[in-house]
Amino acid sequence: MRVELSVNGRTVAVDVEPRRTLLDCLREDVGLDGTHAGCEHGVCGACTILLDGEPVRSCLMLAVQGDGHAITTIEGLSPGPGELSVLQDAFCETHGLQCGYCTPGMILAGQALLARTLSPSRAEIVEAISGNICRCTGYGQIVEAIALAAQRLRAANRKAGGA
Amino acid sequence: MAQPASFKYVSRKRRVREDRRFVSGQATFVSDVTPAGTLHAAVVTSPYACARIAAIDASEALAMPGVHLVVGGQDLAAATDPLLVGVDAPLVIRYPLAVDRARYAGEWVAAVVADSRALAEDAREKIRIDYEPLPFLLDGEAAYKADSTPVHPDHGSNVLLDKRFVWGDVDEAFAAAPHKGAYRVKWGRSATVPIETFGVVASWDPWREMLDVWASIQMPKFADQIARALRMPLNGVRVHQDVDVGGSYGVKRGIKHAVLAGYLSRRLSRPVKLIEDRLENMCGGDMHGPERVFDVELAFDGAGLVHAMRMRALDNVGAYAGRSPLQLGKPVGSIVGPYRIGAVAYHAIAVTTNKTPQEAVRGFGQSPTNYAIETGIDRVAEALALDRLEVRRRNFIRAEEFPYLIPSGTTYDSGDYHTVVAKTLDRLGWEALVAERDRLRTTGQLAGIGVASCLEPSGGNSSFEPLLNTKNTTTTWMESCRIMVDALGAITLTIHTTSSGQGHETLAATVAGEVLQIDPDRIRVVRATSLESLPSNSPVGSRMAIMLGGAVHHAAGQVRDKLIAIAAHRLGAPASALRYRDGGVEHPASGRAMEWIDLATIAHRHFHLLPPGMAPGLAFDHILQVPTGLELPTPDGRVQMYPCFSFEFHVVLVAIDPEIGKPQIRRYVIGHDCGTVINPDIVRGMTLGGIAHGIGAALLEEFAYDGEGQLVAQSFMDYLLPSAHEVPEVEIVHHVTPSPNTVLGQKGSGESGYLGAPAALSSAINDAVRPLGIRFEVLPMRISAIGDAIAEAVRRQETSKGASR
Numbered sequence: 001m002r003v004e005l006s007v008n009g010r011t012v013a014v015d016v017e018p019r020r021t022l023l024d025c026l027r028e029d030v031g032l033d034g035t036h037a038g039c040e041h042g043v044c045g046a047c048t049i050l051l052d053g054e055p056v057r058s059c060l061m062l063a064v065q066g067d068g069h070a071i072t073t074i075e076g077l078s079p080g081p082g083e084l085s086v087l088q089d090a091f092c093e094t095h096g097l098q099c100g101y102c103t104p105g106m107i108l109a110g111q112a113l114l115a116r117t118l119s120p121s122r123a124e125i126v127e128a129i130s131g132n133i134c135r136c137t138g139y140g141q142i143v144e145a146i147a148l149a150a151q152r153l154r155a156a157n158r159k160a161g162g163a
Numbered sequence: 164m165a166q167p168a169s170f171k172y173v174s175r176k177r178r179v180r181e182d183r184r185f186v187s188g189q190a191t192f193v194s195d196v197t198p199a200g201t202l203h204a205a206v207v208t209s210p211y212a213c214a215r216i217a218a219i220d221a222s223e224a225l226a227m228p229g230v231h232l233v234v235g236g237q238d239l240a241a242a243t244d245p246l247l248v249g250v251d252a253p254l255v256i257r258y259p260l261a262v263d264r265a266r267y268a269g270e271w272v273a274a275v276v277a278d279s280r281a282l283a284e285d286a287r288e289k290i291r292i293d294y295e296p297l298p299f300l301l302d303g304e305a306a307y308k309a310d311s312t313p314v315h316p317d318h319g320s321n322v323l324l325d326k327r328f329v330w331g332d333v334d335e336a337f338a339a340a341p342h343k344g345a346y347r348v349k350w351g352r353s354a355t356v357p358i359e360t361f362g363v364v365a366s367w368d369p370w371r372e373m374l375d376v377w378a379s380i381q382m383p384k385f386a387d388q389i390a391r392a393l394r395m396p397l398n399g400v401r402v403h404q405d406v407d408v409g410g411s412y413g414v415k416r417g418i419k420h421a422v423l424a425g426y427l428s429r430r431l432s433r434p435v436k437l438i439e440d441r442l443e444n445m446c447g448g449d450m451h452g453p454e455r456v457f458d459v460e461l462a463f464d465g466a467g468l469v470h471a472m473r474m475r476a477l478d479n480v481g482a483y484a485g486r487s488p489l490q491l492g493k494p495v496g497s498i499v500g501p502y503r504i505g506a507v508a509y510h511a512i513a514v515t516t517n518k519t520p521q522e523a524v525r526g527f528g529q530s531p532t533n534y535a536i537e538t539g540i541d542r543v544a545e546a547l548a549l550d551r552l553e554v555r556r557r558n559f560i561r562a563e564e565f566p567y568l569i570p571s572g573t574t575y576d577s578g579d580y581h582t583v584v585a586k587t588l589d590r591l592g593w594e595a596l597v598a599e600r601d602r603l604r605t606t607g608q609l610a611g612i613g614v615a616s617c618l619e620p621s622g623g624n625s626s627f628e629p630l631l632n633t634k635n636t637t638t639t640w641m642e643s644c645r646i647m648v649d650a651l652g653a654i655t656l657t658i659h660t661t662s663s664g665q666g667h668e669t670l671a672a673t674v675a676g677e678v679l680q681i682d683p684d685r686i687r688v689v690r691a692t693s694l695e696s697l698p699s700n701s702p703v704g705s706r707m708a709i710m711l712g713g714a715v716h717h718a719a720g721q722v723r724d725k726l727i728a729i730a731a732h733r734l735g736a737p738a739s740a741l742r743y744r745d746g747g748v749e750h751p752a753s754g755r756a757m758e759w760i761d762l763a764t765i766a767h768r769h770f771h772l773l774p775p776g777m778a779p780g781l782a783f784d785h786i787l788q789v790p791t792g793l794e795l796p797t798p799d800g801r802v803q804m805y806p807c808f809s810f811e812f813h814v815v816l817v818a819i820d821p822e823i824g825k826p827q828i829r830r831y832v833i834g835h836d837c838g839t840v841i842n843p844d845i846v847r848g849m850t851l852g853g854i855a856h857g858i859g860a861a862l863l864e865e866f867a868y869d870g871e872g873q874l875v876a877q878s879f880m881d882y883l884l885p886s887a888h889e890v891p892e893v894e895i896v897h898h899v900t901p902s903p904n905t906v907l908g909q910k911g912s913g914e915s916g917y918l919g920a921p922a923a924l925s926s927a928i929n930d931a932v933r934p935l936g937i938r939f940e941v942l943p944m945r946i947s948a949i950g951d952a953i954a955e956a957v958r959r960q961e962t963s964k965g966a967s968r
Contacts, residue, residue: 094844
């Protein structure tokens with residue numbers, strides 16, 4: 001089936017079997033392999049993408065269901081080659097990762113939270129990433145990364161507002 | 164040894180250089196590697212715990228368009244050699260695919276290769292396998308009985324390992340002791356379960372006669388084992404070590420995966436990719452961890468001093484051996500924990516059953532043993548009505564007693580356990596914590612405080628191999644670094660292993676930067692393929708800070724020494740009169756100096772300016788042997804295990820709603836001493852992650868089987884990994900007792916947290932339920948088990964109250 005996907009602001013036409021998951025389609029047909037397969041049954045969150053701004057499991061969606069929606073993958077967050085977004089940079093600052101496998105999904109879950117609020121409580125951060133399993137970090141430095149990014153974004157907004 | 168305060172880059176907050184590629188989705192995991200022409204494999208697994216494989220009919224599958232090959236165990240066994248067995252059990256034969264008999268549910272029986280993974284999965288549905296189910300065995304104690312049916316009939320029994328050690332006058336100590344206590348605890352079958360499954364791409368080039376391998380692995384001598392099994396010269400296997408590994412913590416050994424993919428690629432002369440799905444991983448990934456029963460007796464006096472211990476540990480390692488029985492050996496190197504227990508008898512038993520085989524799990528058997536020891540220390544305190552902390556303090560080895568020789572022959576390098584405990588208690592406010600527990604108890608909740616103190620042996624020699632298998636005489640366990648300074652003065656380090664999140668590139672650059680006094684951010688770190696590699700044993704046994712850090716330190720030191728020698732020649736002064744600073748060499752007496760770039764230029768371009776006899780260039784290799792464990796074990800089983808011993812002290816407050824049984828962690832503090840820390844963020848992350856993993860092992864995770872031998876925890880719906888909701892905020896109290904055995908005083912931290920968290924949680928929950936007169940002696944302590952036991956105890960109390968009225 002021919003499907004038109006809007007991925008990271010770019011329209012991509014792909015021809016896929018109806019049974020192909022959105023995860024496999026993004027990785028193999030669109031060529032964006034920053035999204036990862038973890039459990040392939042919707043528990044671990046490694047395959048998280050943003051669909052119209054909301055975090056969803058790309059392993060539980062078919063590619064054909066993505067037609068007409070705005071999809072954001074981890075590759076869509078970097079402002080430019082070699083440049084990090086505020087949240088990505090915060091993950092580097094707190095070392096909110098180790099092996100990096102869950103990290104793209106974790107960052108997109110955090111991104112969705114920061115799109116809703118720039119003053120998240122610890123409990124809100126924990127809730128936002130509670131559908132994403134990290135086996136390396138024990139989550140502490142991930143929570144710190146999201147809190148740090150929120151703080152920096154608030155400061156940047158104040159500055160922009162004051163200027 | 165340099166003092167920590169004098170470090171320029173070591174121990175300082177520095178970003179982890181690897182992180183950029185991961186946060187941007189630009190890392191290269193094995194599933195991202197797809198050479199042109201790649202075919203995809205899937206495996207067919209046994210539905211039975213034990214069955215004879217009567218026939219495999221692949222005709223229908225092979226008739227499907229896009230299906231290239233189907234192989235069974237007999238095909239594979241005819242062309243390859245069996246996988247290595249870690250203990251002396253040569254007839255426990257294992258191939259990547261079952262040969263004639265499947266020995267556990269989920270075992271790989273056949274493999275199919277097709278144009279795509281989806282097609283391979285379609286094709287495997289069409290493969291008809293005739294099985295004749297056979298009787299099976301699941302229980303470890305039953306397997307140890309002489310009349311049990313062997314999982315491997317040719318081996319003749321289910322016993323893979325049955326060794327008794329006696330270190331010191333154990334019987335005498337027991338006879339003399341005024342108090343004795345015996346208990347049994349069980350460690351449930353869990354594992355590290357990385358979020359990335361195993362995967363491998365193997366690509367045979369018949370024209371160059373080279374097998375290229377990309378794999379998600381953390382495996383010493385990985386290429387050796389592939390070459391042996393495939394009957395190839397080792398220089399015909401090239402393992403690409405720049406593949407990012409999505410978590411391992413021990414289990415990513417991947418030998419059977421790589422041998423199978425290599426064989427398939429050689430059959431087809433095409434690249435073959437085999438990426439496990441989660442079901443294949445949980446059932447047949449052969450990565451389960453220890454399933455261990457401990458029977459322990461302690462001999463102690465009225466002051467709570469433990470004089471002797473007898474420990475019997477029986478591990479149910481599943482259907483094949485591999486290296487897993489050796490996980491009973493590593494704990495020998497810290498069999499008394501941080502305590503001055505003078506005599507120990509240890510009986511280590513490993514048996515086969517019809518369960519999934521085990522693999523190395525974080526700590527290599529140490530965390531279960533620590534749980535068994537710590538349970539005993541709590542029991543001693545309980546028996547004597549003494550304070551648990553005071554009993555630990557009385558038994559701890561004192562700071563002035565290091566280096567300290569324990570009965571099993573290992574010398575602990577350094578430690579200051581009393582100070583770490585005091586600092587931790589001071590930080591958390593012990594009295595206030597006790598008051599908070601008691602307050603919780605007045606609110607209708609059960610509440611308990613857990614404590615655990617234990618060691619993390621680090622540095623990773625393999626002395627447990629010759630200890631448990633006298634045919635194995637390996638004493639070499641080295642790690643290496645190559646350093647090159649190029650003609651423009653830039654530094655490149657080559658490391659010789661894969662990494663699975665440990666930050667080795669950052670580690671290497673930081674240490675080289677420290678030695679050369681050059682900003683680590685200017686140092687490049689690359690990874691050699693196995694063919695270009697110096698000897699390495701990969702990041703196992705909490706060894707890389709010690710071993711890679713040590714190799715880098717020595718290699719960089721050789722560069723520094725050569726620069727000084729060149730400068731001495733040019734400046735006409737003895738090397739002893741010169742001072743190396745920030746990459747240049749100064750002669751303080753004359754005020755003259757030479758810059759880094761000038762010296763590098765001389766080394767690369769000006770042979771006529773070099774000291775006579777000096778070779779040109781600025782490149783050095785250093786191969787570092789592990790600092791201790793250089794000898795084979797003594798005949799009576801004494802051995803120097805690892806070189807360094809980190810210490811951790813856990814305190815945890817748990818509240819349990821008696822109606823639900825769910826333990827809620829209210830506070831978690833850990834005192835941690837791993838010597839000199841090279842990167843604080845990395846060590847902190849390891850410790851926090853280890854505690855999270857320990858919470859899983861203590862409360863949630865178990866590869867449970869049903870009565871038919873089927874693994875029932877096959878998915879993440881059933882095998883529960885801790886989420887952000889289950890893992891509390893953890894406070895770390897940091898202390899540094901440098902190791903005398905390492906270049907910077909560093910020790911290991913890769914297993915920290917995990918080694919004591921299960922013991923601490925067990926201690927807390929048992930403290931909580933003690934008023935009910937019950938105990939938990941089996942891990943994991945699941946919510947359902949806690950809830951049921953509390954309900955039963957409450958019922959019993961109410962009944963007896965009613966009866967006494």
